Amino acid sequence: MTTLAPPQFEQIAEIAMGRWGLNLTDRKMQLVSNRLAKFLRKSRFNDVQEYLEHLEAEADEEDMLVFFDILSTNVTSFFREHQHFDCLEREFYTPLAQENLILPRRRIRMWSAACSNGAEPYSMAIHAWEHLSNLDSWDFKILATDLSNSAIEEARRGVYPYKMVENLERPLLKRHFLRGRGKQAKMVRVAPHVRGLVTVGRLNLMDPWPVRGPFDVIFCRNVMIYFDKPTRQRLVARLYDLLRGGGLLAVGSAETLSGLDSQFRTVEPSFYVK
Numbered sequence: 602m603t604t605l606a607p608p609q610f611e612q613i614a615e616i617a618m619g620r621w622g623l624n625l626t627d628r629k630m631q632l633v634s635n636r637l638a639k640f641l642r643k644s645r646f647n648d649v650q651e652y653l654e655h656l657e658a659e660a661d662e663e664d665m666l667v668f669f670d671i672l673s674t675n676v677t678s679f680f681r682e683h684q685h686f687d688c689l690e691r692e693f694y695t696p697l698a699q700e701n702l703i704l705p706r707r708r709i710r711m712w713s714a715a716c717s718n719g720a721e722p723y724s725m726a727i728h729a730w731e732h733l734s735n736l737d738s739w740d741f742k743i744l745a746t747d748l749s750n751s752a753i754e755e756a757r758r759g760v761y762p763y764k765m766v767e768n769l770e771r772p773l774l775k776r777h778f779l780r781g782r783g784k785q786a787k788m789v790r791v792a793p794h795v796r797g798l799v800t801v802g803r804l805n806l807m808d809p810w811p812v813r814g815p816f817d818v819i820f821c822r823n824v825m826i827y828f829d830k831p832t833r834q835r836l837v838a839r840l841y842d843l844l845r846g847g848g849l850l851a852v853g854s855a856e857t858l859s860g861l862d863s864q865f866r867t868v869e870p871s872f873y874v875k
């Protein structure tokens with residue numbers, strides 16, 4: 602088992618904050634220690650010190666992303682925090698259908714910022730197919746970004762263990778997933794009409810964002826929880842700028858904008874409108 606010395610943990614925390622905004626408090630020391638131990642067992646490094654020296658002296662961007670993967674948490678699920686999808690139906694799709702009778706518009710942009718393995722953006726895509734009639738005739742796109750290489754790879758593939766979707770309603774499952782056969786029998790793939798709405802890319806939320814708004818809806822959920830207050834403040838201001846007037850922002854249900862200086866109006870806890 603790897604035991605991290607406090608100065609080593611400080612060094613790791615400094616890198617995590619400086620590059621990715623991750624706020625590793627002392628309470629995370631054991632977790633980081635365990636994850637590093639697991640990584641080191643399969644690596645060419647003899648111990649933490651050697652690995653940290655490598656990171657400081659000669660690591661390239663890919664090495665740093667491997668390190669990010671060790672530190673970050675990718676937990677996610679399909680239709681996680683369902684209340685956000687209910688709110689989206691009420692606050693976005695229902696008014697959209699009414700507005701559209703008067704002033705048709707055909708362009709919708711959504712962003713799953715910190716999309717993890719894709720369960721979130723594909724849930725948004727499935728939800729859209731369920732709530733927007735004639736989706737084919739819309740210019741509808743969902744941008745899905747994350748920094749984790751392993752998460753992005755999974756999101757691009759769009760293939761998941763059946764276990765991840767077994768609790769979804771049967772008709773939803775039937776309409777939007779393809780069941781694997783043979784060796785793949787325990788897997789599902791998001792159907793092409795779902796995959797086709799989502800563009801997956803790598804993005805560090807701390808860096809400049811080469812994305813073109815304005816967005817109608819942004820889901821930035823369960824990532825701010827890892828950031829300190831100044832980082833959350835900056836992030837929320839940048840998200841605000843990228844939303845159109847009336848656009849919606851969902852954060853994780855354990856997160857809030859209260860205490861931050863922001864112009865968002867609360868629709869319901871953890872759901873906001875510009």
Ligand SMILES: C[S@@+](CC[C@H](N)C(=O)[O-])C[C@H]1O[C@@H](n2cnc3c(N)ncnc32)[C@H](O)[C@@H]1O
Nearest residue numbers: 621675676677715717748749805806822823824
């Ligand atoms: C707990 S998951 C949340 C996934 C999804 N939004 C949800 O709520 O189910 C947090 C995600 O944030 C990503 N993340 C953490 N820091 C990031 C950063 N600086 N830039 C981009 N993504 C980041 C992690 O890679 C991870 O996939």
